Amino acid sequence: MADKVLTANRLSDGTSVWLDAAGNWNERLQAAFVARHKEAVEALEATGRQAFADNQVVDVNVIDVEEVDGVLRPLRMRERIRAEGPTIAYAIGYSGLAATAA
Amino acid sequence: MYRYDEFDHAFVSGRVEQFRDQVARRLSGELAEDAFKPLRLMNGVYLQLHAYMLRVAVPYGTLNSRQMRMLAHIARKYDRGYGHFTTRQNIQYNWPKLSELPDALADLATVEMHSLQTSGNCIRNVTADHFAGAAADEVADPRPYAEILRQWSSVHPEFSFLPRKFKIAVTGAERDRAAIQVHDIGLHLKKNGHGEIGFAVYVGGGQGRTPLVAKKIRDFLPEADLLTYTTAIMRVYNLYGRRDNKFKARIKILVHEMGAEELARQVEAEFAELRGSELTLPESDIAAIATYFAPPRLAPRAEGWANLAQWKKADPEFARWVQQNVQPHKHPDYGMVTISLKPIGGIPGDASDAQMEAVADIAQEYAFDEIRVSHEQNLILPHVALADLEPVYRGLVAAGLATANAGLITDIIACPGLDYCALANARSIPVAQEISNRFGSPERQAEIGELKIKISGCINACGHHHVGHIGLLGVEKKGEELYQITLGGSGDENTSIGEIIGRGFEPEKVTDAVEVVVDTYLGLRRDPSETFLAAYRRVGPQPFKDALYGEKTVAAA
Numbered sequence: 189m190a191d192k193v194l195t196a197n198r199l200s201d202g203t204s205v206w207l208d209a210a211g212n213w214n215e216r217l218q219a220a221f222v223a224r225h226k227e228a229v230e231a232l233e234a235t236g237r238q239a240f241a242d243n244q245v246v247d248v249n250v251i252d253v254e255e256v257d258g259v260l261r262p263l264r265m266r267e268r269i270r271a272e273g274p275t276i277a278y279a280i281g282y283s284g285l286a287a288t289a290a
Numbered sequence: 291m292y293r294y295d296e297f298d299h300a301f302v303s304g305r306v307e308q309f310r311d312q313v314a315r316r317l318s319g320e321l322a323e324d325a326f327k328p329l330r331l332m333n334g335v336y337l338q339l340h341a342y343m344l345r346v347a348v349p350y351g352t353l354n355s356r357q358m359r360m361l362a363h364i365a366r367k368y369d370r371g372y373g374h375f376t377t378r379q380n381i382q383y384n385w386p387k388l389s390e391l392p393d394a395l396a397d398l399a400t401v402e403m404h405s406l407q408t409s410g411n412c413i414r415n416v417t418a419d420h421f422a423g424a425a426a427d428e429v430a431d432p433r434p435y436a437e438i439l440r441q442w443s444s445v446h447p448e449f450s451f452l453p454r455k456f457k458i459a460v461t462g463a464e465r466d467r468a469a470i471q472v473h474d475i476g477l478h479l480k481k482n483g484h485g486e487i488g489f490a491v492y493v494g495g496g497q498g499r500t501p502l503v504a505k506k507i508r509d510f511l512p513e514a515d516l517l518t519y520t521t522a523i524m525r526v527y528n529l530y531g532r533r534d535n536k537f538k539a540r541i542k543i544l545v546h547e548m549g550a551e552e553l554a555r556q557v558e559a560e561f562a563e564l565r566g567s568e569l570t571l572p573e574s575d576i577a578a579i580a581t582y583f584a585p586p587r588l589a590p591r592a593e594g595w596a597n598l599a600q601w602k603k604a605d606p607e608f609a610r611w612v613q614q615n616v617q618p619h620k621h622p623d624y625g626m627v628t629i630s631l632k633p634i635g636g637i638p639g640d641a642s643d644a645q646m647e648a649v650a651d652i653a654q655e656y657a658f659d660e661i662r663v664s665h666e667q668n669l670i671l672p673h674v675a676l677a678d679l680e681p682v683y684r685g686l687v688a689a690g691l692a693t694a695n696a697g698l699i700t701d702i703i704a705c706p707g708l709d710y711c712a713l714a715n716a717r718s719i720p721v722a723q724e725i726s727n728r729f730g731s732p733e734r735q736a737e738i739g740e741l742k743i744k745i746s747g748c749i750n751a752c753g754h755h756h757v758g759h760i761g762l763l764g765v766e767k768k769g770e771e772l773y774q775i776t777l778g779g780s781g782d783e784n785t786s787i788g789e790i791i792g793r794g795f796e797p798e799k800v801t802d803a804v805e806v807v808v809d810t811y812l813g814l815r816r817d818p819s820e821t822f823l824a825a826y827r828r829v830g831p832q833p834f835k836d837a838l839y840g841e842k843t844v845a846a847a
């Protein structure tokens with residue numbers, strides 16, 4: 189089984205967030221709590237359902253990640269881009285193109 | 291241009307206040323997501339990968355400098371200092387906060403703008419030729435009719451929950467710059483033998499996963515019957531359009547399955563019932579709307595000719611820009627200016643708040659306060675005196691907006707793709723950037739001539755790849771991006787859907803592949819006047835397949 193983390197978008201501003209070990213929605217993927225076995229994944233899913241029902245987040249998903257040299261890297265590019273931002277220098281002050289996106 | 295009346299003002303402000311209440315109830319938890327989502331979509335608010343997205347309508351692509359300044363203000367105050375002009379003549383903001391959106395919409399309402407019907411299964415923003423009211427080849431300005439359609443279709447109770455979204459485009463010229471044949475309804479304004487104005491009516495075009503060219507179902511519809519006939523089409527669609535399968539719900543599928551003749555028969559039958567009803571447009575109403583779109587009074591400025599010749603001689607870059615980005619106007623002393631939003635290596639369609647302000651300033655000073663958004667993701671100043679071209683150019687240079695590439699290979703259409711879009715399979719923007727850099731030299735672009743590259747990040751085809759001379763479609767294969775190439779598409783009066791040329795290319799190889807296609811064209815064209823599209827139509831796909839995949843390729847998978 190691939191390692192998994194729980195991700196969503198915050199209701200109030202749409203920002204991508206990941207569930208951390210303290211049970212908070214964190215803006216950094218690297219802070220995410222990693223589920224490595226079935227029970228842990230089920231706990232993530234339950235937490236996600238509850239947070240959605242509590243109107244904290246929307247678009248809740250459990251996604252596959254791998255840990256390479258202590259850095260979490262989502263398996264799908266879509267999720268890498270969600271974590272790192274657009275891969276392009278889209279506006280002044282925002283450069284994109286982060287380490288794990290490529 | 292059209293000005294809101296009291297009813298319009300009250301309606302739009304009322305909707306903003308409703309939305310404010312809906313957002314407050316959503317944030318307090320009173321409204322669940324399932325209940326809220328359709329409400330936010332009715333106000334043009336999507337959720338993308340990183341944030342919410344707001345799509346603001348620019349009806350038929352026309353706006354004034356005050357409105358453009360407001361778009362800059364929205365970018366600055368509620369977003370990250372930029373916006374993305376789209377192929378549907380709209381603008382999208384990529385980073386607004388849900389909690390601030392009601393304020394953003396209230397600000398927009400002060401300049402008669404909104405985001406209604408930019409999403410959902412309703413009649414969407416009606417698009418029109420971006421050169422409307424200025425083009426030399428125009429029979430009549432399409433915008434009064436687009437405005438009539440807009441008023442009629444706004445919260446139309448019968449047509450607010452159609453089987454699927456519905457897009458109407460209108461052109462008033464022989465050359466189709468509104469891609470009417472890939473719309474649900476395409477209207478081509480023309481005059482009949484008696485000099486009366488009416489429309490050729492096309493139905494059932496569209497892109498997406500099933501690209502189809504529209505069928506003409508009527509040669510000449512008198513202008514008075516515009517709403518009657520459109521209503522008849524909508525009714526037939528509403529009745530028979532498929533609601534069981536989202537992918538088969540557009541009217542194009544109905545036209546395809548029912549046949550254009552049978553559909554036309556049904557429409558005519560409904561039309562016969564409705565004809566002469568209150569939907570008939572009185573001449574006085576059409577005239578009243580048309581006055582809003584009366585062209586500015588263009589005084590003779592014959593001195594521009596001599597000035598222009600001198601300026602061109604003095605500055606070859608200016609000359610190149612005029613050659614590429616300025617087209618003849620109805621009035622001989624004026625021109626239509628394309629402001630390219632495609633800087634070499636830049637992001638197609640993006641403009642910063644400062645650039646929007648600069649365009650507003652220039653439009654106000656030199657262009658009768660009129661700005662257009664083109665479906666090719668550029669901005670247009672439709673009326674500029676030749677005598678003013680030099681200062682306009684200087685202003686654009688200062689704002690980084692004077693790229694001389696309208697219609698050339700670097701004038702690329704690209705959808706947001708996987709950098710933003712939740713539905714995407716692959717990125718579009720970086721591909722556009724790399725191609726733009728590869729072909730960026732002015733000499734090379736000039737040698738290649740007219741060539742339209744269009745890129746979509748998934749089969750929804752928001753980047754119009756099906757009608758690109760060269761189309762690129764991003765797909766996901768085994769978790770990686772791959773780009774399929776189509777050739778020979780076109781979205782003008784001779785619309786055609788591009789053909790898939792063979793297996794796809796990895797991101798690092800796709801620019802090389804495009805270059806092979808371009809070099810093959812340069813090698814086989816009869817002379818420089820034979821465009822890529824004309825050459826492709828003459829020789830077909832085989833020489834390109836051979837060049838891309840090796841000789842004797844049988845139709846590749």
Ligand code: HEM
Pocket residue numbers: 336337338343375376377378382454457495496497498499500540704705706711712713750751752753754
């Ligand atoms: C959040 C971003 C977007 C979403 C979710 C989205 C969604 C879609 C979908 C689902 C379709 C396919 C409709 C069908 O085949 O029935 C479509 C088509 C289309 N969209 Fe988008 N789109 C987005 C952004 C854009 C942008 C940025 C543009 C303009 C650059 C655009 C313009 C179009 C056009 C021109 C079509 C094809 C015409 C047609 O409806 O057949 N969309 N879009």
Ligand code: SF4
Pocket residue numbers: 705706707708711712713714715746747748749750751752753
């Ligand atoms: S074509 Fe696909 S990837 Fe591009 S904007 Fe449309 S839905 Fe998104």
